[in-house]
Amino acid sequence: MSEAVLEIQALTRRFGAFTAVDTLTLSVNAGEVFSLLGSNGAGKTTTIKMLTTLLQPSSGEARVAGFSITSQAVNVRRSIGYVPQAVSVDGSLTGYENLLIFAKLYDLPRNQQQARIKEALEFMDLTAESGRLVSQYSGGMVRRLEIAQATLHRPRVLFLDEPTVGLDPIARDAVWKHLVDLRTNYGTTLFFTTHYLEEAESYCDRIAIMHRGKVAALGTCKELEASLGGGSHTLDEVFVHYAGSALDSGGTFRDVSAERATAQRLG
């Protein structure tokens, strides 16, 4: 069970003089739920963009499901699903159509497309709404549809960038219930970024705290809490210790406005 599905070796991305991700080295096992935790600007999204082949690394390498992100990008794309932070389903199509287009783009065999879409809709509790335009969906439904869309082809790794940003606590729990089921039923590896500490605490097998493009700490929640030594510590304290400040400080104008726009669209 400890086969590595994600191997990251000294992955680095620079934007001009700024190093967003700095010699990142990590390994994630198949079926693991893994979280990258960090403030805005810590390099989480840049890391995900490189691993999903949206962004070329400046140096270093990573293998996803055994394929190189630099030289085997198309194979990587076939093996992964991605739910970006911003809304990624089309509001001017129905829920069903949003799934159908990806069933076709991912070359699902024609005779399996309908069954797979039906299953995905049932799995995400969206069957009743599948014929409605997505612009009429609630925020939680939109996120669930995005996850359905990103997992239609049964990817080995699902990348999620802040999957629950902008959702109310009930919708967040529903999204997480479905994500956990995905792992249980299909063995999907979940790799996600968040800045909700309690989500990382409740659902993750392991956590990496990112700070200024580097991994500041890595381990299970218990290991991280124990790593401070001397009595019991909360994950909040662990975060402050490794990242130097509380979680919600920092971030550029663009980070903040993108996040608020997403929250507004989902809310």
Add this chain to the structure above:
Amino acid sequence: MTATFTYPFIGLIEKTFVITEFELRKLRHDFTELVTRALQPALWLLIFGQVFSRSGAMHTGNIPYLDFIAPGILAQSVLFVAIFYGINVIWERDLGIVQKFLVSPTPRAALVLGKGFSAGTRTLSQAVVVYGLSLLLGVKLSWRPFALLNVVVVVVLAATLFSTFSLIIACIVKTRERFMGVGQVLTMPLFFASNAIYPTAMMPGWLQVISRLNPLTYVVDALRTFMLAGSTSTFSLRQDYAVILLAGTVLVFIGARLYPRLAT
């Protein structure tokens, strides 16, 4: 195993049509844009066309001026619809839609060409409007099926060409504000430096040179030849098609190279 893997070219065509299909499905859910777009060609033909037709200032040989500009106005409305098409991809970028498509194994050229073809299909409604108005104004149209088929092909190819050009601009400027600015700056020169509303023979020499480099000139020439009864091509239809196809192919190639920039 799959088409895209085994036969890259077939995969490209297949995926292009998937993208086109879903762009057109959106239209089925909301077709108001088709109605609002009918206004512009109507204004140009009914007002500009009528006024200049009466003035006699345009020397269009043995073709009446209204007949002369009807194909020009069709080409113009194809250009105007297509040139702002890129704003959609900026919108899709601000959402996460572009990113999700780019993470899929779809060939980039299919993403670009699929969008182009859908713009092409959308602009066919403009052809229907221009044909309707032309009938009303007594323009001598050609109704031969071969000619009509060619009008459809030229309109779709022209819209694909200009919408891909628009997509390239979107990939470079990336924001709506800058895009609108650049779009405005480009549309009018493309339109005026063509044979859409006056013959190139009336232009000063330098403008004639520019108009020969402008793909819109060849689109207008082809449309004029196929739309009007008894009209002949200025440059030859072979040259018109060659320029349109070549420019389109080059732009799709550039667009496919630049499209991933939208995700960064």
